[in-house]
Amino acid sequence: MTSTLPSRAPETGRAAPLPWRVLSLAGGALSLRWTLRPVLVGLALAALVVVVAVWSITTGDYPLPVGDVVRTLLGGGTSATEFIVETLRLPRVLTALMVGGCLGLAGYVFQSLSRNPLGSPDVVGFDNGAAMGGLVAILFLGAGTAGTAGGAVVGGLLTAAVIYLLSYSRGVQSYRLILIGIGVSSALVSVNSFLLTRSSVDRALSAQVWLVGSLNGRGWEHVRPIAVAFAVLLPVGIVLSRKLRMLEMGDDAAKALGISVERARLGLLVLAVAATAVAVASAGPIRFVALAAPQIARRLTRGQGAGLLPAVLMGGLVLALADLVAQHLLATALPVGVLTGAVGGLYLMWLLASEWRKGRS
Numbered sequence: 001m002t003s004t005l006p007s008r009a010p011e012t013g014r015a016a017p018l019p020w021r022v023l024s025l026a027g028g029a030l031s032l033r034w035t036l037r038p039v040l041v042g043l044a045l046a047a048l049v050v051v052v053a054v055w056s057i058t059t060g061d062y063p064l065p066v067g068d069v070v071r072t073l074l075g076g077g078t079s080a081t082e083f084i085v086e087t088l089r090l091p092r093v094l095t096a097l098m099v100g101g102c103l104g105l106a107g108y109v110f111q112s113l114s115r116n117p118l119g120s121p122d123v124v125g126f127d128n129g130a131a132m133g134g135l136v137a138i139l140f141l142g143a144g145t146a147g148t149a150g151g152a153v154v155g156g157l158l159t160a161a162v163i164y165l166l167s168y169s170r171g172v173q174s175y176r177l178i179l180i181g182i183g184v185s186s187a188l189v190s191v192n193s194f195l196l197t198r199s200s201v202d203r204a205l206s207a208q209v210w211l212v213g214s215l216n217g218r219g220w221e222h223v224r225p226i227a228v229a230f231a232v233l234l235p236v237g238i239v240l241s242r243k244l245r246m247l248e249m250g251d252d253a254a255k256a257l258g259i260s261v262e263r264a265r266l267g268l269l270v271l272a273v274a275a276t277a278v279a280v281a282s283a284g285p286i287r288f289v290a291l292a293a294p295q296i297a298r299r300l301t302r303g304q305g306a307g308l309l310p311a312v313l314m315g316g317l318v319l320a321l322a323d324l325v326a327q328h329l330l331a332t333a334l335p336v337g338v339l340t341g342a343v344g345g346l347y348l349m350w351l352l353a354s355e356w357r358k359g360r361s
Contacts, residue, residue, distance in 0.1 A: 038301040045313035052320045057089045059328045092218045096323045097316040098230045102279040104315020105237050107290030108308055109272035112244050120291035121276040125185025129159020130280035132192055138207045139199040149281035156277030213286035213337020215323050229278040240268055241308045286337045288344020293318050
């Protein structure tokens with residue numbers, strides 16, 4: 001059974017429908033609140049994700065028709081198409097979608113907590129912390145894929161702890177968190193450069209390639225770890241999104257609704273940092289996806305209802321599309337981090353200019 005919740009229209013005093021509906025299940029024992037526009041946006045984004053994923057698999061040195069790709073994915077391909085699709089191209093596409101999804105999740109949480117469009121892990125510096133952990137593992141421990149991933153996760157969590165403690169003063173204020181995060185991020189860039197100078201040339205070159213952010217050479221050994229992490233982080237994010245929406249109303253309103261503000265904020269920060277670290281561990285620090293994807297999703301949904309899933313889908317779509325463009329639609333193949341950095345820098349300049357104009361108006 002579906003019902004629309006009423007409210008009072010300020011002009012007439014009569015009941016007016018709110019922008020959400022409640023779906024009652026099991027005779028009212030279970031209810032789910034939902035809004036139509038985010039659901040439609042989410043379905044459209046999911047369809048676009050499928051289109052871009054299939055398109056990416058069809059392109060390359062050996063182009064494949066869409067029909068052959070679909071048949072191969074359904075188990076009816078030849079040995080040649082199975083090798084091209086399942087061994088060479090599908091792992092890369094899946095990695096792009098899940099890395100982008102993790103970045104969209106992290107960006108949505110940070111921007112919602114800070115109530116600031118600049119509250120993004122690549123602006124605040126959590127990705128630089130994860131990059132530092134990965135660099136230490138590569139340069140001084142000679143770590144492989146698993147070791148680099150572990151170092152990135154540890155580095156990201158340690159950086160988040162430092163920023164959280166430095167910005168804590170009878171609670172965490174968003175502006176303080178962002179400003180301290182920007183300062184820590186700048187310091188970490190210098191630390192990472194210093195680490196590169198203290199290593200051998202071969203390891204420094206390998207680490208520099210990783211620092212650019214790339215999906216080249218991704219296989220199933222890269223897909224499995226991020227798939228497990230994504231399968232854990234996404235449900236946790238969905239569960240915590242209710243508290244996140246209450247925190248968006250302000251600390252006093254959240255406390256009045258029975259939310260332990262600092263505990264909820266700390267849990268959400270750990271979730272977002274973990275998502276950032278997992279993304280960095282899988283593909284290196286890819287800039288500006290976490291900044292742009294949640295904002296584009298919010299504009300499409302107009303801020304109604306739960307926006308976490310649209311942000312996750314938008315992150316996957318943006319990164320998969322950027323990788324497709326970087327690899328096949330430009331004159332020279334580029335690491336995806338180069339393209340997202342260039343486009344994201346232009347987006348950041350536009351964002352700062354628009355925020356400045358709002359402040360002047």
